[in-house]
Amino acid sequence: MSKTLSASDFRFFETLFHPRSIAVAGVSENVRRPGGAFFQNLIDCGYKGKLYPVNIKGGSFGKLEIFRHVTDIPCPVDLVIVSIPRDGVRELMRDCAAKRVKSVQIFSAGFGELGDKEGKQLEQDILVEAKKGGVRIVGPSSIGIGCPASGMPLAPEGFLGEPGDVAFLCQSGSISLELVQVCTRRGIGLSKAVGTGNSIDLDTTDFLPYLAADDKTKAIALYLEGSRESPLLFRLIEDISKEKPVLLWKGGRSEAGQRVVSSHTASQPSPSPRWKALARSSGAVWVESLYEMTDTLLAFKKVGSFRGEDVAVVSGLANGGGGTGIAAVDTLVAAGLSVPRFSGVVRGELQSLLGRVGSILDNPLDVSQAVRNPDKIEKAMMLAAGEPNIGLILLHENLYTLLRWLDREQLLAMNRRFIEVSRRLKKPLVVILPREMVESQSLELEQELCRNGIAVFPSAERAAKALANVAGYYKRRSRYTLT
Amino acid sequence: MSKTLSASDFRFFETLFHPRSIAVAGVSENVRRPGGAFFQNLIDCGYKGKLYPVNIKGGSFGKLEIFRHVTDIPCPVDLVIVSIPRDGVRELMRDCAAKRVKSVQIFSAGFGELGDKEGKQLEQDILVEAKKGGVRIVGPSSIGIGCPASGMPLAPEGFLGEPGDVAFLCQSGSISLELVQVCTRRGIGLSKAVGTGNSIDLDTTDFLPYLAADDKTKAIALYLEGSRESPLLFRLIEDISKEKPVLLWKGGRSEAGQRVVSSHTASQPSPSPRWKALARSSGAVWVESLYEMTDTLLAFKKVGSFRGEDVAVVSGLANGGGGTGIAAVDTLVAAGLSVPRFSGVVRGELQSLLGRVGSILDNPLDVSQAVRNPDKIEKAMMLAAGEPNIGLILLHENLYTLLRWLDREQLLAMNRRFIEVSRRLKKPLVVILPREMVESQSLELEQELCRNGIAVFPSAERAAKALANVAGYYKRRSRYTLT
Numbered sequence: 001m002s003k004t005l006s007a008s009d010f011r012f013f014e015t016l017f018h019p020r021s022i023a024v025a026g027v028s029e030n031v032r033r034p035g036g037a038f039f040q041n042l043i044d045c046g047y048k049g050k051l052y053p054v055n056i057k058g059g060s061f062g063k064l065e066i067f068r069h070v071t072d073i074p075c076p077v078d079l080v081i082v083s084i085p086r087d088g089v090r091e092l093m094r095d096c097a098a099k100r101v102k103s104v105q106i107f108s109a110g111f112g113e114l115g116d117k118e119g120k121q122l123e124q125d126i127l128v129e130a131k132k133g134g135v136r137i138v139g140p141s142s143i144g145i146g147c148p149a150s151g152m153p154l155a156p157e158g159f160l161g162e163p164g165d166v167a168f169l170c171q172s173g174s175i176s177l178e179l180v181q182v183c184t185r186r187g188i189g190l191s192k193a194v195g196t197g198n199s200i201d202l203d204t205t206d207f208l209p210y211l212a213a214d215d216k217t218k219a220i221a222l223y224l225e226g227s228r229e230s231p232l233l234f235r236l237i238e239d240i241s242k243e244k245p246v247l248l249w250k251g252g253r254s255e256a257g258q259r260v261v262s263s264h265t266a267s268q269p270s271p272s273p274r275w276k277a278l279a280r281s282s283g284a285v286w287v288e289s290l291y292e293m294t295d296t297l298l299a300f301k302k303v304g305s306f307r308g309e310d311v312a313v314v315s316g317l318a319n320g321g322g323g324t325g326i327a328a329v330d331t332l333v334a335a336g337l338s339v340p341r342f343s344g345v346v347r348g349e350l351q352s353l354l355g356r357v358g359s360i361l362d363n364p365l366d367v368s369q370a371v372r373n374p375d376k377i378e379k380a381m382m383l384a385a386g387e388p389n390i391g392l393i394l395l396h397e398n399l400y401t402l403l404r405w406l407d408r409e410q411l412l413a414m415n416r417r418f419i420e421v422s423r424r425l426k427k428p429l430v431v432i433l434p435r436e437m438v439e440s441q442s443l444e445l446e447q448e449l450c451r452n453g454i455a456v457f458p459s460a461e462r463a464a465k466a467l468a469n470v471a472g473y474y475k476r477r478s479r480y481t482l483t
Numbered sequence: 484m485s486k487t488l489s490a491s492d493f494r495f496f497e498t499l500f501h502p503r504s505i506a507v508a509g510v511s512e513n514v515r516r517p518g519g520a521f522f523q524n525l526i527d528c529g530y531k532g533k534l535y536p537v538n539i540k541g542g543s544f545g546k547l548e549i550f551r552h553v554t555d556i557p558c559p560v561d562l563v564i565v566s567i568p569r570d571g572v573r574e575l576m577r578d579c580a581a582k583r584v585k586s587v588q589i590f591s592a593g594f595g596e597l598g599d600k601e602g603k604q605l606e607q608d609i610l611v612e613a614k615k616g617g618v619r620i621v622g623p624s625s626i627g628i629g630c631p632a633s634g635m636p637l638a639p640e641g642f643l644g645e646p647g648d649v650a651f652l653c654q655s656g657s658i659s660l661e662l663v664q665v666c667t668r669r670g671i672g673l674s675k676a677v678g679t680g681n682s683i684d685l686d687t688t689d690f691l692p693y694l695a696a697d698d699k700t701k702a703i704a705l706y707l708e709g710s711r712e713s714p715l716l717f718r719l720i721e722d723i724s725k726e727k728p729v730l731l732w733k734g735g736r737s738e739a740g741q742r743v744v745s746s747h748t749a750s751q752p753s754p755s756p757r758w759k760a761l762a763r764s765s766g767a768v769w770v771e772s773l774y775e776m777t778d779t780l781l782a783f784k785k786v787g788s789f790r791g792e793d794v795a796v797v798s799g800l801a802n803g804g805g806g807t808g809i810a811a812v813d814t815l816v817a818a819g820l821s822v823p824r825f826s827g828v829v830r831g832e833l834q835s836l837l838g839r840v841g842s843i844l845d846n847p848l849d850v851s852q853a854v855r856n857p858d859k860i861e862k863a864m865m866l867a868a869g870e871p872n873i874g875l876i877l878l879h880e881n882l883y884t885l886l887r888w889l890d891r892e893q894l895l896a897m898n899r900r901f902i903e904v905s906r907r908l909k910k911p912l913v914v915i916l917p918r919e920m921v922e923s924q925s926l927e928l929e930q931e932l933c934r935n936g937i938a939v940f941p942s943a944e945r946a947a948k949a950l951a952n953v954a955g956y957y958k959r960r961s962r963y964t965l966t
Contacts, residue, residue, distance in 0.1 A: 032888070086840065110840035141841070143803070157802060157887050172806020174798065174851075174881075178917060181883045185919035223806065254816035257809045259824065260843050289814065289944050315657065319640060320626070323655020323706065326740045331772065333737035341742065357569070357593035358624070360743050368657075398657075400664045404640050405515070434661060436668035439922050461772050 005209040012136070013210040016103050017147045017192050019078035020049045023070055023101075025092055026083035026108075027053035027061055034107060034156040035083040036061070041158030047151035050075060056088065070095040078102045081144060083156070086110035089140070090125050097133025103202075104130070106139035107156070112198050113141055115262060123200045130201065142197030143173040146180070148190055149216075154180060155195070164189015165218040166297055167211045169204050171196050171225050172251060175290065179221070182294045187450040188301060191216040205229050208236045212243065219244055219300050221293055225251040225261040230275070234282040241283030245300055245473050248284040249293050250275050283476050285469050295457060295466035302455035303428045303467065305474040306391040309337045311467075312384040313394050316368030317377075319401040325364030328396060328432070328460040335468035339363050346383050353379055371405055374414045381421045393422065393429045394463065399438040399445065408441070415445060419452045430463055431456045488692040495619070496693040499586050500630045500675050502561035503532045506553055506584075508575055509566035509591075510536035510544055517590060517639040518566040519544065524641030530634035533558060539571065553578040561585045564627060566639070569593035572623070573608050580616025586685075587613070589622035590639070595681050596624055598745060606683045613684065625680030626656040629663070631673055632699075637663060638678070647672015648701040649780055650694045652687050654679050654708050655734060658773065662704070665777045670933040671784060674699040688712050691719045695726065702727055702783050704776055708734040708744040713758070717765040724766030728783055728956050731767040732776050733758050766959050768952050778940060778949035785938035786911045786950065788957040789874040792820045794950075795867040796877050799851030800860075802884040808847030811879060811915070811943040818951035822846050829866050836862055854888055857897045864904045876905065876912045877946065882921040882928065891924070898928060902935045913946055914939045 026035030143155035153160040159180040170176040176195040252261040253272040315321030350361040360366040370376035422429035446456040457463035509518030536544045626638035636643040642663040653659040659678040735744040736755040798804030833844040843849040853859035905912035929939040940946035
């Protein structure tokens with residue numbers, strides 16, 4: 001497959017993520033075993049295509065008879081999920097080639113990542129067999145292809161996620177699953193998800209051109225421990241970054257991490273400082289943890305491009321906002337954003353509105369004097385956010401304190417007003433909600449805000465990093481556009 | 484008061500944190516107003532001493548008659564909490580002096596922090612009146628003195644916390660309250676807590692010698708925006724750090740943050756790079772956020788001094804541990820800790836135990852192959868943690884995946900085995916528990932682990948920073964001890 005995407009390549013990937021039929025090899029009635037779990041999960045997640053259980057030993061799965069061979073299936077098969085011991089994979093691949101299966105996803109492990117001759121040889125043999133029938137391979141040692149819109153979950157654990165517009169390609173199964181988990185919790189929906197595993201055939205550089213062309217994908221997140229073709233990888237990232245953000249998290253940045261990379265995904269370890277430099281110059285968004293990745297995805301989705309890098313900080317809901325506001329400013333500035341003074345006129349108006357005593361009437365703005373007066377808080381926010389240079393409002397709310405002064409309904413009503421302010425001024429609102437001691441109330445409010453397009457972070461530190469990543473991306477992109 | 488602590492100074496502070504009687508000035512029956520809230524909270528939190536409500540307007544609080552003046556109270560008063568408009572504070576102070584009250588804590592705001600002549604003058608007048616009767620002042624603009632063992636909560640919101648051995652001095656009310664909130668959630672108990680506010684009399688440098696001498700306090704956390712006496716401050720920190728850790732978080736590190744510091748606590752802003760250098764050379768533990776501060780306190784409490792800086796990373800519970808383990812290693816190494824290879828012997832034994840396929844049999848160790856076999860996992864952990872150079876075990880568990888394979892009881896039983904391994908080997912165990920999607924189950928397990936002395940963090944990044952802070956402190960201290 002060439003790295004520029006032909007129409008037939010595009011159709012191939014469309015079928016990979018929206019297969020009309022799937023066979024699972026290695027199914028037994030025991031759904032605690034991976035094969036049975038894969039099969040049951042497809043049913044549970046609402047996969048709409050045809051499903052065929054396969055096992056060399058035969059038997060049945062519920063009312064379904066299990067096919068002994070893929071070649072026994074009487075209809076065409078788009079995708080085969082392989083969950084059998086590694087020694088049977090070569091023969092299975094022969095069947096898939098004979099059956100003209102379009103793709104296989106190999107969950108089975110014990111190949112190149114073992115680092116011995118036998119594992120490498122097995123991979124080669126499988127590739128040869130697959131090529132005979134034009135079968136493409138995802139994996140081995142891959143948790144597979146996920147697509148919430150198709151009802152296709154990842155892994156025997158059956159992680160589906162919500163449909164949405166973020167795609168990820170991830171060399172690690174465990175990180176893929178944590179990504180789905182955190183994305184689901186934070187309201188980040190997924191278009192496509194791939195655990196690439198050992199990538200003996202289809203690799204990150206094959207998927208990227210498709211994800212670039214896929215109009216259901218608005219942002220791409222990568223976790224990579226290495227690449228066989230890093231010059232190509234960074235060329236692709238550079239191209240795509242002009243249109244959609246590509247987030248890159250490199251696993252094995254430390255020597256100690258690199259040491260085990262090869263026994264994990266059989267990747268050639270890649271030196272991290274070089275990757276970081278390549279990422280920067282290609283326009284990728286460099287992230288260094290799962291939380292930085294998901295926070296940044298959330299900021300891309302809910303905040304997007306905000307004008308300039310000037311933030312208005314509003315605190316004091318409800319425990320006196322001084323220190324909290326100052327701490328938020330410190331962390332925003334450290335991340336590269338700016339928190340400029342308000343104009344004299346606005347500072348004067350804030351003083352008449354809130355009174356001098358117990359208030360900080362600048363940026364950061366402390367509204368604690370008005371905690372039981374939502375009208376005043378709304379006006380104060382309008383004044384702060386109305387400053388022409390301000391591109392974004394960062395609001396710190398502490399429910400543990402707020403709920404001592406307001407009941408649940410008053411709290412929600414107040415937050416609806418904040419949403420309105422943000423809409424009226426067309427300036428994104430970002431809310432910091434510490435979760436401690438108020439886990440369930442915090443979750444409820446977070447989901448309500450999220451439904452209304454507001455990004456919520458558990459700390460100012462995490463918000464600052466994500467917002468700076470997003471601002472940096474759009475700054476670089478505008479330079480591209482100008483030159 | 485001298486900065487070296489005399490016996491009478493010590494007694495003074497003992498009485499401040501364990502007063503036999505408290506009067507609250509500004510009490511009305513409305514417990515939504517600060518005065519009434521302070522009074523009601525002392526009752527609700529189980530304060531055992533005598534309580535007197537005071538209000539110039541008289542009236543009653545429940546069945547209690549409100550005294551019009553402090554001087555009307557027929558018994559001695561150790562502490563007066565002042566929650567009246569600022570213009571009445573001078574006269575109230577005259578009464579307190581006449582009554583020979585030991586200390587007052589002024590919640591009222593509108594003094595030096597306003598930055599005008601009038602506010603400064605008021606502060607001076609109050610000081611003069613107080614000195615006439617030997618009355619010491621906390622504040623003004625202070626949320627006060629907290630001591631869970633005495634049933635004394637902070638602020639009108641009544642934040643008490645659990646009794647324990649961490650003391651904090653905090654120039655910000657909002658940050659004090661978030662500290663109590665997060666500490667309570669994480670199982671960090673408090674010995675003493677002070678919101679110092681404008682510190683016109685008793686300042687951080689007055690409290691520190693007492694906290695150094697207080698055997699109920701094992702660690703001290705400071706949030707400071709500035710200090711009138713920074714040379715003394717850092718001399719004190721240097722002395723104390725030889726015995727107990729002092730954590731220092733400086734508010735107003737950025738220029739934008741500094742700008743508002745003076746209108747917050749009337750502090751002289753202090754340049755942050757200089758403070759950071761002074762903190763380092765004085766042996767303080769420098770932290771830069773609320774979460775870094777509480778994470779580090781937790782690590783001091785639960786982990787303490789661990790031998791060397793060598794960490795064994797165990798992952799694979801339960802979603803394949805490769806990427807998660809590598810990511811944890813990257814973050815530990817970036818924080819300055821080390822994750823060395825296991826010996827050939829141990830790697831060999833791990834292979835016989837777990838099998839090669841699908842495993843990473845080194846440090847990090849992936850135990851995912853044995854997820855339903857707690858015996859094997861326990862043995863693997865014994866092998867990894869038994870390596871002589873390993874000082875600490877970092878275990879990554881993901882309940883969202885684990886609970887697909889185990890029920891709640893099995894999960895708790897497995898974790899009890901991990902606690903046993905840690906005890907048997909006398910090597911601290913640190914557990915990473917992502918909270919997303921499993922908030923309540925995660926909280927339950929966290930509390931169970933916490934009760935058994937195990938530190939739990941929501942991410943490897945946060946654990947790594949905290950552990951590196953703790954390791955750095957003990958390294959510096961051992962150098963002190965040697966020279």
